[in-house]
Amino acid sequence: xxxxxxxxxxxxxxxxxxxxxxxxxxxGATPYLxxxxxxPGQGLQLLLKYFSGDTLVQGIKGFEAEFKRSQSSFNLRKPxxxxxxxxxxxxxxxxxxxxxxxxxxxxxxxxxxxx
Amino acid sequence: xxxxxxxxxxxxTETGTPVTLRCHQTxxxxxxxxxxxxxxxxxxxxxxxxxxxxxxxGEVSDxxxxxxxxxxxxxxxxxxxxxxxxxxxxxxxxxxLAGVTYETQYFGPGTRLLVL
Numbered sequence: 001x002x003x004x005x006x007x008x009x010x011x012x013x014x015x016x017x018x019x020x021x022x023x024x025x026x027x028g029a030t031p032y033l034x035x036x037x038x039x040p041g042q043g044l045q046l047l048l049k050y051f052s053g054d055t056l057v058q059g060i061k062g063f064e065a066e067f068k069r070s071q072s073s074f075n076l077r078k079p080x081x082x083x084x085x086x087x088x089x090x091x092x093x094x095x096x097x098x099x100x101x102x103x104x105x106x107x108x109x110x111x112x113x114x115x
Numbered sequence: 116x117x118x119x120x121x122x123x124x125x126x127x128t129e130t131g132t133p134v135t136l137r138c139h140q141t142x143x144x145x146x147x148x149x150x151x152x153x154x155x156x157x158x159x160x161x162x163x164x165x166x167x168x169x170x171x172x173g174e175v176s177d178x179x180x181x182x183x184x185x186x187x188x189x190x191x192x193x194x195x196x197x198x199x200x201x202x203x204x205x206x207x208x209x210x211x212l213a214g215v216t217y218e219t220q221y222f223g224p225g226t227r228l229l230v231l
Contacts, residue, residue, distance in 0.1 A: 043205060090158065101220065103160070104160075
């Protein structure tokens with residue numbers, strides 16, 4: 001069955017340090033991949049998406065992600081974390097595209113930023 | 116930000132009572148979705164709609180029904196609420212542009228439901 005795994009439930013990084021959040025997916029076809037961020041008590045905001053082409057995609061707030069087909073991964077990175085990046089991050093894969101796209105989400109990674 | 120509102124934003128109800136959550140969009144998007152969010156599970160799809168009066172089930176549809184009588188509104192109904200339906204419910208919308216097979220979902224602010 002199609003699935004998305006985010007191996008890290010919590011990650012703590014120091015402000016200014018680099019960040020990498022891991023995402024692995026299980027999906028037979030070429031995936032469409034997304035990263036969303038959720039601040040406490042808020043809805044989900046799209047950070048970036050991959051549909052095709054260049055495997056390194058740029059998103060908002062200085063985030064980027066790299067699609068690696070051989071590793072079935074779509075890891076999110078940021079070179080220098082800011083305190084405002086503390087939030088929960090969700091990776092998602094597009095499951096079926098016939099009638100809309102039905103996303104399968106990972107369980108999420110909570111990012112804490114220490115000063 | 117996408118024009119998506121959800122109502123109510125918070126609700127407390129008792130087991131066995133019916134509950135209806137509303138999602139309203141001003142974007143005229145064709146596709147609408149209902150998810151629930153629970154710790155350790157991320158978001159899981161309950162139902163979705165691909166047009167007025169066109170709906171289908173997602174992975175966790177048991178105990179839920181939906182209706183879409185006009186483009187802008189998508190209602191989620193818990194016919195007889197149970198404590199296991201305590202959750203945060205998110206609505207999302209998307210649109211597919213001509214000539215492409217992908218789209219992006221935009222999410223509403225969520226409804227926090229507590230079933231006692």
